[in-house]
Amino acid sequence: MAPAESVWPRIIAHADMDAFYAAIEQLDDPSLCGKPILVGLPSDRGVVLTASYEARPFGVGSAMSMAKARRMCPDAAIVRPRFDRYQEVSKMIMRVFSDFSPHVEAISLDEAFLDLTGCEQLLGEPRTIGKKLKESVREATGGLTISVGMSGTK
Numbered sequence: 001m002a003p004a005e006s007v008w009p010r011i012i013a014h015a016d017m018d019a020f021y022a023a024i025e026q027l028d029d030p031s032l033c034g035k036p037i038l039v040g041l042p043s044d045r046g047v048v049l050t051a052s053y054e055a056r057p058f059g060v061g062s063a064m065s066m067a068k069a070r071r072m073c074p075d076a077a078i079v080r081p082r083f084d085r086y087q088e089v090s091k092m093i094m095r096v097f098s099d100f101s102p103h104v105e106a107i108s109l110d111e112a113f114l115d116l117t118g119c120e121q122l123l124g125e126p127r128t129i130g131k132k133l134k135e136s137v138r139e140a141t142g143g144l145t146i147s148v149g150m151s152g153t154k
């Protein structure tokens with residue numbers, strides 16, 4: 001174990017799904033893969049809930065008005081949100097988190113803190129735990145990716 005990690009008072013993971021709504025839409029409809037998409041209502045008065053990574057280089061992002069986002073990224077597909085499906089995937093990832101730690105603090109549908117203090121014996125050093133978490137989420141969801149940061153504090 002690296003010295004810096006062995007002196008951590010606690011082991012805290014911050015886990016956050018990548019472009020959650022957009023990634024689910026691409027997972028469920030392969031014709032959207034690799035393309036810029038904006039999840040939100042097609043009305044110009046709506047807002048972008050999530051932009052896929054392919055749309056982000058055009059400068060669009062969450063909470064931007066749909067009208068502005070469409071001007072900046074005219075080729076983007078507009079996809080209506082399916083909250084039931086996002087809830088379902090959220091349950092899958094929260095179940096994975098709870099396999100790693102009994103102390104999961106969900107922040108939103110796709111994001112949580114996990115207190116992994118004391119889990120090294122079982123799961124390995126922090127870097128290894130982070131990798132295992134990413135793999136487990138990918139497996140449980142059929143291919144979605146999550147970013148994981150590990151630290152000694154929140």
Ligand SMILES: [Mg+2]
Pocket residue numbers: 016017018019020110111
């Ligand atoms: Mg996220």
